[in-house]
Amino acid sequence: MNFFGVGPAELIVILVVALVFVGPDRLPRLAADLARTIREIRKYTGTIAAEFSDVMQDFEKESAGARSQWKEIGEGLTDATKSLTDAIRSARSDAEGAAPSSPAASVNGDQAAPEWREIPEPGAPVPDGPSPELVEPEQATEDAR
Numbered sequence: 408m409n410f411f412g413v414g415p416a417e418l419i420v421i422l423v424v425a426l427v428f429v430g431p432d433r434l435p436r437l438a439a440d441l442a443r444t445i446r447e448i449r450k451y452t453g454t455i456a457a458e459f460s461d462v463m464q465d466f467e468k469e470s471a472g473a474r475s476q477w478k479e480i481g482e483g484l485t486d487a488t489k490s491l492t493d494a495i496r497s498a499r500s501d502a503e504g505a506a507p508s509s510p511a512a513s514v515n516g517d518q519a520a521p522e523w524r525e526i527p528e529p530g531a532p533v534p535d536g537p538s539p540e541l542v543e544p545e546q547a548t549e550d551a552r
Contacts, residue, residue, distance in 0.1 A: 413421070429437055 425437070426434055
């Protein structure tokens with residue numbers, strides 16, 4: 408039986424020391440005062456814990472509406488992002504499938520069609536002009552003249 412990390416032998420030593428310093432007459436009164444103080448501390452901490460719990464429940468009730476609205480907004484954004492990503496991927500796969508039969512590839516059979524690049528992440532820097540990978544071969548030769 409450990410009481411606050413104090414075993415039975417240490418507890419006996421503490422009681423003997425208290426008996427010597429306090430005396431046998433005042434020891435029962437000291438023990439009663441100590442017990443009363445511990446009871447008051449427990450009562451006070453219990454009251455604080457109950458008040459805290461009540462405040463937290465009130466806060467959760469008040470924020471439930473806002474939380475559900477934000478959840479709906481987040482789900483809407485997630486759905487919109489997913490549908491936009493699917494549409495972009497579908498358009499990309501359609502464009503990649505149609506790229507070999509494009510007019511530029513058929514007219515200039517010896518020149519390769521422009522390559523597709525990955526879509527940059529949101530917030531990534533965007534180049535100012537058209538990138539050289541997306542410029543048609545005829546346009547590049549006209550620009551060079």
